[in-house]
Amino acid sequence: MRTQHHNLLRKLLLLLTGIGGMGIFSTRAQQVTVAADGSGNFRTIQAALNSLPNTAAKPRTVYIKNGTYREKVLLDNKQQIILKGQSEKGVILTYALARDEWRCNPDGGQDDWGVATLNMRNSPDITLENLTVLNTYGFDAKGEVVIDCPTDPTKKKTISKTGHQMALRTMPGTTRLVVKHCTFRALGGDTVSPWDTDAGLYYFQDCTMEGGVDFYCPRGWAYAENCRFICHNPNAAIWHDGSGNKDSKTVLKNCVFEGDDNFKLGRFHREAQFYLLDCKFAKNMADADIYWATSGPGAKEWGRRVYYANCHHTGGDYAWHQDNLSAAVGAPKASQITADWTYGGRWYPVSGKKATVALAPSNPAKTNSTLPTAANLRADQADSIAEKMLVYQRSVGGWPKAVKEVKVDYTKPLSATLRASTLADADRKDATIDNKATTREIEYLLAAFKRTNNPVYKQSAERGIRYLLKMQYANGGFPQFYPDFSGYRHQITYNDNAMVRALLVLRAVANQQADYALVSPELVVPAKDAVARGIDCMLKTQYVQKGKRTAWCAQYDEKTLRPDKARAFELASLSGDESVAIVEFLLGIDNPSAEVKQAIASAIAWFEQVKIPNMAVKEVQDPKQPTGRDRLMIAEPGANLWARFYDLETNRPIYVGRDSKVHYTLAEIENERRAGYVYAGTWPEKLLTKTYPKWQQKWAAVPATVSPQASK
Helix, strand or coil, X not given: CHHHHHHXXXXXXXXXXXXCCCCCCCCCCCEEEECCCCCCCECCHXXXXXXXXXXXXXXXXXXXXXXXXXXXXEEECCCCEEEEECCCCCEEEEECCCHHHHHHCCCCCCCCCCCCCEEEECCCCEEEEEEEEEECHHHHCCCCEEEEECCCCCEEEEECCCCECCCEEECCCCCCEEEEEEEEECCCECCEEEECCCCCEEEEECCEEEECCCCECCECEEEEECCEEEECCCCCCEECECCCCCCCCEEEECCEEEEXXXXXXXXXXXXXXXXXXXXXXXXXXXXXXXXXXXXXXXXXXCCCCEEEECCEECCCCCHHHCCCHHHCCCCCCHHHCCHHHHCCCCCCCCCCCCCCCCCCCCCHHHCCCCCCCHHHHHHCCCCHHHHHHHHHCCCCCCECCEECCEECCCCCCCCHHHHHHHHHCCCCCCCECHHHCCHHHXXXXXXXXXXXXXXXXXXXXXXXXXXHHHHCCCCCCCECECCCCCCCCCCEECHHHHHHHHHHHHHHHHHCCHHHHHCCHHHHHHHHHHHHHHHHHHHHHCCEECCEECCCECEXXXXXXXXXXXXXXXXXXXXXXXXXXXXXXXXXXXCCCHHHHHXXXXXXXXXXXXXXXXXXXXXXXXXXXXXXXXXXXXEEEEEEEEECEECCCCCCECEECCCCCEECCHHHCCHHHHHHCCCEECCCHHHHHHXXXXXXXXXXXXXXCCCHHHCC
């Protein structure tokens, strides 16, 4: 009876797991078998993977019997899976696909998802063992072919047999990848491409990797031990991208390098960090150290970091790979450089200890599919506007709004002469946050980096963010210019929303919002502090009349925090324009304090108090006027206007021309100012009718009163 009962259970399990790929995977089963001859649960690896739930408490094993599997395999949003072959030479996963061919296919497009024989995306904690993975395109191709390319404006693409061909490609989100006793072969570049700049953790042991240029090219943290590298391109065998974190590195220990005559060991286009220990170099390897490929941004932030210990070249050692570990930061001993050490507390694949350092989230935009070669830098990574922004960025990190009174316009051509003179003038002290300067460049460059993956754009944006942090006063205010403090440029400037725009950028950095999630995590804490001080400054500069908070002025003295005059027609006065942006910024505070709520409610009450009912501004053509046009305030039932400036004590609208004299009607101002400067508008209208009421539903308002110590 026991035997009969056992057989019934076994049959039930087979029904649940499926035979030949026709059933479903039981969540209790920890292993399914793949066999090309039909003797397992599935005939294909993909069918077996598809049967597995995306998540599980324990690793699941896909056991693959010896055989040849001609398929492209994709692991998408899977985790804790072991792909284990019966033997490394016996299990062959093979597919033929050129990267350029795939990216010409509308199904592939400009993404590398699906470009390799074995593809992984958002699939952490995967183990590969006893597998041979081939991309045979280069071995099979007779030569170059020209194909139609719907994704390319030229509609044609030349595919080379030695172009990019990936056997293994991991997209962002595939971290803590373990690879043991595996062979990866291709003729072209990028054979093994584990790419996650921010969160990539990769461990290779006893593997063979073969390919063309940069055929082993990890991003993030990688450790390879007892591996064999076979290079079929003279440019470089190995490559690394460590730009996401200063600590990231690639370590190669007890590895063997061989290949075609005069192949070079390695190169890098981005920030990189190499450690080679106990490695052996074939006699026919070129006498060439790992080098910076000058077509890329290189190691501009952290410098060259290439370290060797006990590496030897058959036929006599080269001078460049002599021991130099002492030059590494922290000077680790060779015995200390282990797999566990490599990941800096983020992962312990050998000892199994729990991670002690949090892993940064993967960012797909920072690890896109663009290979950093000279051709791709020209074709994929160039953005004409972004390139001009790089030229105009000043040494201090910010940008000018104009140069010698000529407005900076990135849409216009930049001649070689102007480019050279602008670069030579990088120390000019005209960087500002006025008229959207600096904040617009930061925003655009981050978007350009997201599109192109050109790290120079991100680095430039980060310099701009550091400029904002540097220019902020200790009390939280921002001057209009920095470091030029001449005239009124040193004043705390709400005018034209300059300070608010700077704080919006810093708040986005602090919250890692949208494209600002791309910037270095090192900027997050300083940005949070800057925003907190900025809010404090806003609260302290809200003008108080007779014990009641009102609105804000356009400029303040940075030391006394008292309202101040700027240009002749910008007297110290309350602003019906700039105050709106300040209130909107305060509305964006999560869990606002009672003081913030009070500031908002007070400003709203003031806007209601000072509005000019039943009036509107009309622009007219008037040939009799010096400007040929005019602005008039006219009666219009139901309309509301607000003045740009109000008297500090009476709240009476004031109009000031270049004579700096106060007038009480717009008609009294000279035509040049009347037509060229906006003295009245509807700025608070949306705030009062839509934004503030919506905010009120979420947060309780407070009375528009003020504590005695806040009075002015």
